[in-house]
Amino acid sequence: MGKTVLKNIEWLGSDNRVHQGDIGIDNDVIVAAGTLDSNWQPDRIIDGTNKLAVPGFINTHTHAAMTLFRSYADDMQLMDWLQNKIWPAEAKLEQDDIYWGTLLAIAEMIKTGTTTFADMYFSMQEIARAVEESGIRAVLARGMAGVTPNAEQALLESETFFKEYHNSCDGRITVMLAPHAPYTCPPPYLKKVVQLAEKLGAEIHTHLSETAGEVEDCLKEYGASPIALMEEVGLLAHGVLAAHCVHVSLQDIEIMRERNVRVAHNPGSNLKLASGIAPVPQMLAAGICVGLGTDGAASNNNLDMLEETRLAALVHKANTGDPLAVPAAFALQMATANGAFALGLGDRTGKLDTGCKADITIFDIQAPHWYPRHDRLSLLTYAASAGDVHTVIVNGRILMENRRLTTLDEERIYAECQARGMRLCR
């Protein structure tokens, strides 16, 4: 990897301001942002003219291999979609499919400026292989459902996967435990997950309160909301990343605040599946950490984090009637630093400052929608397009340069995924 300089570039700092100067990268770390020591000799210079560098986007919730089902079934009722389309197709998945589907997702994520993603799926070794080969950063979790025949197997696999892969690949892969959701994981099973989390010191990635129906059913069955149920079984004591949280009450939000639950907000998927609009302004007001996610490509249907950032900045304005809700700078923070914190990556990832991890997305801003340049934060949030992403660096390594991927064979991935997608959805 060596030393790289981004020469005379504009960048978005963690102070929410745009700076201009040089950014020095030594191996996996940003060693300077501003002025470089004249003795510092880079191995490689990237010209920053008409470029804007930002912290790489952090996708806090997806199911990467579901790219294979992208555009297979849309505009359907949730249970019709799951029972008649998605689950039958998923039942046909073989290990290689998951590897190729994940590579397709990673290719898309790199091309759209995402440098870290949190995945919940199965056949995790295949996913880890794709992450390892591609150079991206990932927080992986084996989805576990207590109501399925392989419930115990999933616990064992989660344990083995955690032991083998947590903090592997130069720290690019970390691992969480993923009880799927309250409606697929009854309390006795959740308690086993809690025990495993205690034993391993692992954190949790789960789905909570995605639909009104889920909350209603949970109240009926357990007399508690999904959030309250998770608190009762002891899950929230172990560091929880909760995807969706669309239908949470003020009491739920209070529990979440107390337990430092981090939220993966997926506005695109929540709109498309008609789940609703999460009360993000209320969660933010309570001081809850909210990151952004795309969810799987079958319910989005892309993995474009800039689109999620814009949706997060837009939908809450109309939903609350307040044009000041989720301003541009805050939406970008959700997509970067908040995401890193939500995934347990600490405060040296998701920021573009001296001493931080060199996970950087560089936009080409020589395009009509980037003019005039009154405010680059506004342009990035409200006007930019994924097609503007020009160069992407993860852990100090260039994974895309001038819109060409350096670690992946795109044409091969397209051919494999086209054939596999057709076979699975026949």
Added chain:
Amino acid sequence: MGKTVLKNIEWLGSDNRVHQGDIGIDNDVIVAAGTLDSNWQPDRIIDGTNKLAVPGFINTHTHAAMTLFRSYADDMQLMDWLQNKIWPAEAKLEQDDIYWGTLLAIAEMIKTGTTTFADMYFSMQEIARAVEESGIRAVLARGMAGVTPNAEQALLESETFFKEYHNSCDGRITVMLAPHAPYTCPPPYLKKVVQLAEKLGAEIHTHLSETAGEVEDCLKEYGASPIALMEEVGLLAHGVLAAHCVHVSLQDIEIMRERNVRVAHNPGSNLKLASGIAPVPQMLAAGICVGLGTDGAASNNNLDMLEETRLAALVHKANTGDPLAVPAAFALQMATANGAFALGLGDRTGKLDTGCKADITIFDIQAPHWYPRHDRLSLLTYAASAGDVHTVIVNGRILMENRRLTTLDEERIYAECQARGMRLCR
């Protein structure tokens, strides 16, 4: 222009199906879509491999020159934004600014696949000059406000502009009359507009029921909703394109249906300004023609019609709780054929069929988010990006080829608009 063939290409037909074959263009008309006569000799061949041709997008409502204020002021209360930022900056506009700001808008629209736009602004000759030079199609209207000192002047200018420019530029420019809104045009002034419309045989482009406050004020002042007031003064008898219609009642919808009011739905702007979400499914159910628009770049902040298409397909699902609301095919139809109808362009524009106007947008679909290809309509609506637009044809003329504009000097436009934007917003 001559004869062009799009060779072995996939395209979206007006039957909402994707076809494959050759598309022949002779001057400004699609002469064949499917199989070409073997005697038909094109002057130029465009390779259709990994391309998807669609009818060019039709932006039914914008204020093009407001690109100059893009990113100048965001995340503010509407009146604060207008009174303290936008209006003072607009007051400094000179004719040349409007020409260059419109060129920037046109460059952006062509690059994102828009082939027709409906504009409401002032200094219309400058706007017409930009349209003429660029080769795009436009429906232009001089905005008129009865409450301003130049109210009578605006009527005269509208008349002159209509007479000089309606059906000019090989039919690429048509003209409408644009009373700005009920809150800026009192009934006596609106009646003058009605008289002028009668005299000229002109149709109307106006803003109606954008915010809850506007409707409330109108009810207080006139005892009628904006829609009902327009009916009372006789405006709706003249063919009305109504932008926004966010806050319309069932009675309003009934009037709109009776009067064949066409709606320019601007989901991005309505979200960003926290105006609300228009009852589009109800309007569609009533058989009202709804097209899509971006509104001006100061309140969006881009002119990307694919983004509006996606928003239209997404927000009404969550807003109604129905994942079948505004399905993909219908959102695309709103962005194309419905838009053409809304602008009074008839049924031979906005469609990609034999005998239609050759206004065509070609997407490059060799990208991760276009795989696997289960359903190209779904991919276009839910996964595609403006950055995928590869080639754009208007009236048979290629305005962008392989992502390069053929009629406009981008670098010059950027430099002019950067300098002018900074001067206006000092």
